[in-house]
Amino acid sequence: MEVMFTPFRLPTGNPRFMRLYCCLGLLKQGFRDGCRPIIGLDGCHLKGTYPGQLLTALGMDPNNGYRPIAWAVVEKEATKQWTWFLKLLSVDLDIQNQYHYTFISDQQKGLDRALAEVLPNYEHRYCVQHLYRNFKKKHPREALKERFWNIACYTTPEHFNEAMSNLETYDKEAHSWVKKAPHPRHWCKAFFPTHTKCDTLVNNLCESFNAHILKPEISL
Template sequence: MGGCGTIYCEEIRRSNPGSIVVLNTLVDKASVQPKFRRLYIFLVAVKSGFVRGCRKIVGVDGCHLKGEYDGQLLIAVGVDPNNAMYPMAWCVVENENKYTWTWFITLLKLDVNITQDNEHEWTFINDRQKASHVPLFHDEMEDTKKEDPEAYEWLAKIAPRHWSRSHIKDTVKCDMVSNNLCEAFNRAILEARDKPIIEMLEWIRCYLSKRMVFRREWIAKRSDELLPNCYTKLETLKDWSASSSTIWFGDLQF
């Protein structure tokens, strides 16, 4: 796929100026030809929409390719103003490990301009977040220690703020603590994952293009001040708060 991959990347850049496409190859010793290794894509229209309208919250996940070629598809999904999924960037890699994830996340950080000065504003979500508060986290860790000491030692070496929602910083004003958006995207592209790599990438690009047009036309027809998912959540909170009591504590304190 080396030569075809290069042509595909150039066509993406030509037809979508400003898009980021990074192709990583290895030289095959037998044929002395470039051999496909990894490919990262972040379309300019997708990036523009994310920067202008989405929160600084990103879900990341990986899934197996099901076709003739082995590999993994790594994805990054944002949250749009309606609290729905906003697919951002995707990357085909040889397998899922520390090095391929580092490659993917490093490119993603450059594209959305995550720096040491602003990284505290960002939250990344993956599948390792279960204990909802600190006492429960400690109880679960003690149970893990009894059940599997090696697993406990492995987890203990990782700062809890990186993987447990009990330690997520409260500066993130979003109650999304699962990675369901990535799961939804994986289901949406299930049909594409058994195709050859370039055909799969084109399927994903076309899917996103049609999705963006549909949602743009949908939002243009609405005149509400709040989007549907946000309105539903607000109404639910209103119903829930009706059973609460308020006690005045002077001035504007309650």
């Protein structure tokens, strides 16, 4: 078990809790031995007595189940905190060949910048469900939902371009929204590298974990 505690000293000289990072040896080894090289990252508000943010890194096993790798309690979710977390995570997992790993997230605050600083050669996917929720706010029709997900699921650039042309014909405003979205290499199967051998489009790893810990977290 590896735990790192970061104190913060008040002007009076008294220490005050700031951050805590935890990575259990068995979970770390289990990720290395039996999981795909894809890591879900997420941050959520702590809902118990003590405020803050919980940052998590989860792996995906061969049955598409989640396996916790590491987690941290931090004062807020921002680039500085994500950078601190990712540096510790990369040391624990001994990440040397960054091209081997894929990260998937909901575009948390400051995470893009932190990943670019700590792990610049990674593949970073964005959860399509998260993108669709933003798309749906302005384009709620069911027919547009089907077209949006079809674009994400197509596996060749030719089909992607064809689907985009069809969307433009059907609804120019919806097409403009998708064009302004992050580059399709982050969320469309047609542009994913093949090394991960996993074509997941959603960050259900972290969503399932957050739902699982909600009840014990509130009771703290």
